[in-house]
Amino acid sequence: MRVLLVMPTPFENGRLGLENVVWLSEPVALTAVGTAVRDRHEVRVLDMRLEDEDALAKTLVEFRPHVVGTTSMTTDAYQAKAVLSVARNICPDALTVVGGHHPTLCPDEFDLDYVDVIVQGEGELTFVELCERWDAQREAGDRTFAGVRGTAYRATDGRRCVNAKREQTANLDALPLPDRSLIAKYQGRYFFTGIRPMASIFTSRGCSFDCNFCAIWEFYERRTRFLSASKIVDQMEACSEPFIFVLDDNFLTNKRRATELCDELERRGVKKYWMTQGRTDFAADHPELMKRLADNGLVMVLSGFESNSDDNLAALRKRSSWQKNIEANRVMREHGIFSTGIFMVRADWTREQFAGLWEYVKSLQIAVPLFTILTPLPGTQLYRTYKDQLLTTDHRLFDLLHAVLPTRLPREEFYKEFCAGYDETESSVRDAFKAITKRRPKFVAKILTGMVWFYARTWRYQRIHFDHKSFLRDEEGLLNGPGAKAGLTWEDITYPTGDEPDVEREPAGGKLVRLRISRRIWADDVAERSRAQVGT
Amino acid sequence: MTVVSIDEARHRPDPSRAFLADLRRDIEAHPGVNHLFLARCATSPFARQDYRVFGENHYALVCVFTSYLERLLVRAPSSDAKLWLAKVLVDEYGEGSEGHDHATLYGDFLAACGSDLHRTPDAKVPEPAYRFIREHRRIVTEEPFLVGLGAVGPGHEWAIPKMFHAVIPGLRRAGFSEAEIHYFTLHVEQDVDHGTWLEEALAKFGSTHEARAQIRRGAMLSLEARHEFWSGVQRAVVRWRQPRAVRPDGAKPRSFFGEIALTAWDGSPRLRALEDRVAALQQRRRPTLREIIDQGRR
Numbered sequence: 001m002r003v004l005l006v007m008p009t010p011f012e013n014g015r016l017g018l019e020n021v022v023w024l025s026e027p028v029a030l031t032a033v034g035t036a037v038r039d040r041h042e043v044r045v046l047d048m049r050l051e052d053e054d055a056l057a058k059t060l061v062e063f064r065p066h067v068v069g070t071t072s073m074t075t076d077a078y079q080a081k082a083v084l085s086v087a088r089n090i091c092p093d094a095l096t097v098v099g100g101h102h103p104t105l106c107p108d109e110f111d112l113d114y115v116d117v118i119v120q121g122e123g124e125l126t127f128v129e130l131c132e133r134w135d136a137q138r139e140a141g142d143r144t145f146a147g148v149r150g151t152a153y154r155a156t157d158g159r160r161c162v163n164a165k166r167e168q169t170a171n172l173d174a175l176p177l178p179d180r181s182l183i184a185k186y187q188g189r190y191f192f193t194g195i196r197p198m199a200s201i202f203t204s205r206g207c208s209f210d211c212n213f214c215a216i217w218e219f220y221e222r223r224t225r226f227l228s229a230s231k232i233v234d235q236m237e238a239c240s241e242p243f244i245f246v247l248d249d250n251f252l253t254n255k256r257r258a259t260e261l262c263d264e265l266e267r268r269g270v271k272k273y274w275m276t277q278g279r280t281d282f283a284a285d286h287p288e289l290m291k292r293l294a295d296n297g298l299v300m301v302l303s304g305f306e307s308n309s310d311d312n313l314a315a316l317r318k319r320s321s322w323q324k325n326i327e328a329n330r331v332m333r334e335h336g337i338f339s340t341g342i343f344m345v346r347a348d349w350t351r352e353q354f355a356g357l358w359e360y361v362k363s364l365q366i367a368v369p370l371f372t373i374l375t376p377l378p379g380t381q382l383y384r385t386y387k388d389q390l391l392t393t394d395h396r397l398f399d400l401l402h403a404v405l406p407t408r409l410p411r412e413e414f415y416k417e418f419c420a421g422y423d424e425t426e427s428s429v430r431d432a433f434k435a436i437t438k439r440r441p442k443f444v445a446k447i448l449t450g451m452v453w454f455y456a457r458t459w460r461y462q463r464i465h466f467d468h469k470s471f472l473r474d475e476e477g478l479l480n481g482p483g484a485k486a487g488l489t490w491e492d493i494t495y496p497t498g499d500e501p502d503v504e505r506e507p508a509g510g511k512l513v514r515l516r517i518s519r520r521i522w523a524d525d526v527a528e529r530s531r532a533q534v535g536t
Numbered sequence: 537m538t539v540v541s542i543d544e545a546r547h548r549p550d551p552s553r554a555f556l557a558d559l560r561r562d563i564e565a566h567p568g569v570n571h572l573f574l575a576r577c578a579t580s581p582f583a584r585q586d587y588r589v590f591g592e593n594h595y596a597l598v599c600v601f602t603s604y605l606e607r608l609l610v611r612a613p614s615s616d617a618k619l620w621l622a623k624v625l626v627d628e629y630g631e632g633s634e635g636h637d638h639a640t641l642y643g644d645f646l647a648a649c650g651s652d653l654h655r656t657p658d659a660k661v662p663e664p665a666y667r668f669i670r671e672h673r674r675i676v677t678e679e680p681f682l683v684g685l686g687a688v689g690p691g692h693e694w695a696i697p698k699m700f701h702a703v704i705p706g707l708r709r710a711g712f713s714e715a716e717i718h719y720f721t722l723h724v725e726q727d728v729d730h731g732t733w734l735e736e737a738l739a740k741f742g743s744t745h746e747a748r749a750q751i752r753r754g755a756m757l758s759l760e761a762r763h764e765f766w767s768g769v770q771r772a773v774v775r776w777r778q779p780r781a782v783r784p785d786g787a788k789p790r791s792f793f794g795e796i797a798l799t800a801w802d803g804s805p806r807l808r809a810l811e812d813r814v815a816a817l818q819q820r821r822r823p824t825l826r827e828i829i830d831q832g833r834r
Contacts, residue, residue, distance in 0.1 A: 057567035082575035477583025
């Protein structure tokens with residue numbers, strides 16, 4: 001069979017979006033799924049972020065796939081649907097499959113006549129079984145997949161059926177490593193700021209924390225699994241690119257594993273520059289280990305600093321503190337690691353609160369500050385709390401750059417304040433770069449050309465991003481969600497304080513556990529629905 | 537004249553019927569008909585404001601379509617061909633629409649979008665529409681008759697229902713009433729009829745390999761222009777929200793120096809003023825709606 005896996009564009013080409021300039025990583029989820037079936041099927045991966053608009057239709061006509069699969073985060077949900085809609089039009093006989101975070105957490109949104117199968121949770125094993133079944137039954141045109149765990153499909157009477165959840169693969173080493181040759185044609189085009197050409201790998205999945213604005217822990221059901229150090233270094237060695245982005249949701253979480261990785265890198269003499277995402281409290285608490293990681297090529301850590309106030313951090317269930325953020329930043333600077341910090345402003349902020357954040361960032365001297373707006377992303381605990389108060393339900397505006405809840409300041413003023421962040425904190429970036437150049441002159445020399453390229457691109461992007469009217473234009477005509485219809489104001493929104501009580505609940509597995517999860521997660525819905533079907 | 541039903545004819549080993557089936561399949565799978573922008577209309581909650589830009593870019597095409605048919609009617613080599621063209625023309629002039637021609641129906645849609653373009657005949661035709669119209673005028677005037685027939689026949693009649701089928705759910709989601717989007721729903725229904733008549737006509741004309749090649753060429757030329765057109769409309773929709781939209785590099789990455797040069801260009805007020813002046817000049821050179829309709833009549 002021929003299998004086409006499509007990475008959708010996040011937005012219509014040309015709109016606001018970080019993928020344009022800041023960070024474009026490989027479609028690792030698709031290469032992982034493609035690798036799982038490539039022994040038995042011919043697989044192609046099409047990254048629409050790096051293609052012309054007509055590439056999808058042309059590929060469908062030329063390749064004539066039997067299966068078309070795509071993946072979706074929240075902001076690109078519409079684009080993923082568009083991919084499958086085009087696929088159904090051009091190749092009506094092909095099976096259309098969608099997976100990824102958004103379809104897992106919000107499957108009902110993909111209950112569409114041109115979507116045959118929704119894959120929920122981790123995709124590799126499910127996709128292998130799905131392809132086998134489809135290969136056997138496609139001659140008969142049978143698109144029902146009863147018993148294929150981790151899927152929802154459409155029965156012959158049009159009803160959406162939900163199969164039982166697939167258990168996560170306990171040992172990540174048992175899964176084949178993503179075959180990057182599937183995206184060979186895009187090699188050299190992925191980047192993080194000016195750092196390129198960049199490869200992307202993963203070394204763990206999940207996060208053990210339960211921040212209420214994040215859906216990662218919900219997707220992975222609050223479990224974290226790790227690749228062994230030798231498998232990680234195998235992957236790193238196989239990358240021809242000088243820079244590697246380790247796409248883990250939270251790399252800095254396990255001291256023993258980080259130590260083992262350093263041991264393995266040293267033992268095998270692998271010299272690569274690599275970047276990752278991780279928590280600041282880990283960096284603050286393990287300065288020696290951070291030094292060792294830096295000595296073994298770690299050059300950038302992207303962390304959620306989130307806020308300059310412990311109250312705000314507690315409200316987000318972040319379980320960290322602003323002092324930890326300061327300490328982590330100091331440790332990283334000292335060891336020549338670029339610290340990329342994500343900060344969240346809130347729709348109910350005043351001018352003083354904005355000013356306080358800028359001051360905090362300047363005092364940190366963080367290398368790459370990224371400012372976002374606290375957004376109740378679908379699938380998160382925050383979303384469950386605020387879904388009836390949202391000003392918009394347009395997923396394109398859930399890009400962390402638009403206020404989807406009512407603002408305290410007039411919207412224009414709010415965006416003006418928000419846009420001012422980068423100008424206000426410019427000195428922080430400059431000082432951090434100077435400091436890191438002194439510590440790591442070789443690395444900085446290596447990314448110099450890339451940084452010129454990055455600044456050239458960013459400059460053009462900034463003209464849009466620094467103009468508060470861009471945000472207003474983006475949302476014109478789209479603020480028609482339940483909160484807007486009800487005429488809610490910022491005073492109607494009660495933000496969490498972090499003092500909410502934990503609840504005891506019985507999860508699908510049957511054992512009573514105590515979790516800081518106030519409400520159900522997607523896996524509970526799947527269990528309930530599949531049980532109900534068995535009952536009927 | 538013996539009329540053979542399509543189903544009956546399909547069972548005969550008729551090369552022209554097989555050709556038509558192939559052609560129809562190729563048209564329905566063409567990137568111009570399955571443009572991502574159209575799929576986005578179906579899947580993304582575009583606002584009325586987005587559809588205003590869509591409509592203002594599309595309107596000119598609606599106003600001039602009959603002129604392609606009229607030109608072909610004059611050039612038609614036989615009465616069969618004339619008959620088919622005349623039938624379609626009658627519909628386009630307003631049959632089945634209570635006497636409202638299609639431009640009038642589209643005007644209702646524009647009004648619902650908050651545009652008064654249909655009352656502004658001296659507005660310049662937008663670039664994507666102008667390129668599309670120019671190419672079709674060339675096809676129906678300069679190319680052989682069958683190429684023209686391929687363009688306005690299957691290139692339109694088999695393509696439009698499928699394209700509008702994608703747009704209509706988006707229009708409904710944006711809150712337009714059925715009366716306001718009648719132009720679109722009518723075309724899904726009406727063009728199915730046109731397509732059936734067309735199939736009869738094309739089966740007669742597509743008797744030789746050469747004739748079939750000409751019909752196919754016309755259809756493909758039209759769809760290529762259609763693809764360009766939808767890409768232009770999408771750019772216009774994005775630019776309406778973000779006038780200084782990011783310039784994505786697409787399949788061919790810009791070189792390092794290309795990137796620097798582009799930024800230098802964008803960063804120079806003089807060069808940007810020059811770019812604006814060139815754009816204004818190009819716009820001035822494009823005809824107005826009134827002019828392009830008059831050109832069609834001539």
